[in-house]
Amino acid sequence: MSESTETRxxxxxxxxxxxxxxxxxAKSTGLNVEILKKISGLxxxxxxxxxxxxxxxxxxxxxxxxxxxxxxxxxxxxxSIPVIGYFSHVQxxxxxxxxxxxxDIVMPRSRFVRELGDILNIGAC
Numbered sequence: 861m862s863e864s865t866e867t868r869x870x871x872x873x874x875x876x877x878x879x880x881x882x883x884x885x886a887k888s889t890g891l892n893v894e895i896l897k898k899i900s901g902l903x904x905x906x907x908x909x910x911x912x913x914x915x916x917x918x919x920x921x922x923x924x925x926x927x928x929x930x931x932x933x934x935x936x937x938x939x940s941i942p943v944i945g946y947f948s949h950v951q952x953x954x955x956x957x958x959x960x961x962x963x964d965i966v967m968p969r970s971r972f973v974r975e976l977g978d979i980l981n982i983g984a985c
Contacts, residue, residue, distance in 0.1 A: 868909065869893045869983035872902070872928065873917035878946075878969075882915070885976040891983065899923045907937045913983030914938075918947040918958055918966070926961045933962040942982055946972035 871882050874897045886893040894911075896902060899922055906914070914932065918925045925945060932938045942965070945958045949968035958966040972979070 867891060867983060868911040869913045869915070869980060870896055870906065870911040871915040871917075872896045872923055872925075873915075873920050874922065875917055875920075878917060878973075881973055881976060882980075885980055889977055889980045891980050893980065893983075902928070903931045903935070903938075906932065907935055910937050911941060911983070913980070914941055914943045915979070916943065916945045916963070918945045918951075918954055918963075926957060929958070929962045944972075944979060944982075 869886070869891055871879075871893050873879060873882075873895065879895050882893050882895070893915075896905075902923065916923070916925050916928060929943060929945070932941070932943055943963050944965040944967070945963040946967055946969050947954045947958070949970060955966050967975075
């Protein structure tokens, strides 16, 4: 599969293990995934160049994942973009909070890694 010029998948995280897993899966699907680690200007950057999929590590405290999703879903330019959050399987309260805040899909890290190829293909559509 070749990368579409309109395809832009963004992952918001700072964990090297998951960065590596995402890049590895992206390479095998032919997609380029932009890893965003800086929080300053994040929403503005997404609005200026809206992605086709946003992936968020719900444990990335610097970005405040619940505030981030509220900002995404309140933006006319971003609110229709699927947003996937992943978390540690023991954090069931975080899962519930993420759904209530507006994440479209919330899943444990193990499932996220297992289904990463399929997840990235959501962004290719």
